[in-house]
Amino acid sequence: MTNESKTTRRSSPPIKVYCLPIDRRQIEVNAKAAGLSLSTYLMNVGLGYQIKGIVDNNEVEKLAKINGDLGRLGGLLKLWLTNDERTAHFSEATLRAVLSRIVDSQDRMVEVMASIVRPKAGK
Incomplete structure (x- = not known):
């Protein structure tokens, strides 16, 4: 076993995205509708995964x-x-x-x- 630690998402530097407050609110609404955290939602969209929402x-x-x-x-x-x-x-x-x-x-x-x-x- 090596002493090297595995790289995790938490230990990696974040990607900052500049957007208007109205855009941020819309992204937050979309993430909530999909049942995902803001970070997970943005990562999934950025990686091209299809977002499936939660049905009321x-x-x-x-x-x-x-x-x-x-x-x-x-x-x-x-x-x-x-x-x-x-x-x-x-x-x-x-x-x-x-x-x-x-x-x-x-x-x-x-x-x-x-x-x-x-x-x-x-x-």
Whole structure:
């Protein structure tokens, strides 16, 4: 074994980056959104690694609820399409309402997915 110590990142000299305060805040926001420290975020970006963000748990919960709604509505539609006796009393208006709710749920799901994938799309 040699007495030479291994070089670590902490013992290496840091790289200084000059930027405007607004740019620094944006970098800090991006690092926080990715769940990384500022240093790790900048190093990963500088080395060309793809940054994967953390999905907001509330948004995932919304998607799960919408998915459940779609499953239930789809189940009703399937019962009606197979002429199940439990849906024999459904009127055309009821079925149109079910179809409308399915479309509305799909639209809500697209909105939530867009807020997860492209949170800055509105800016």
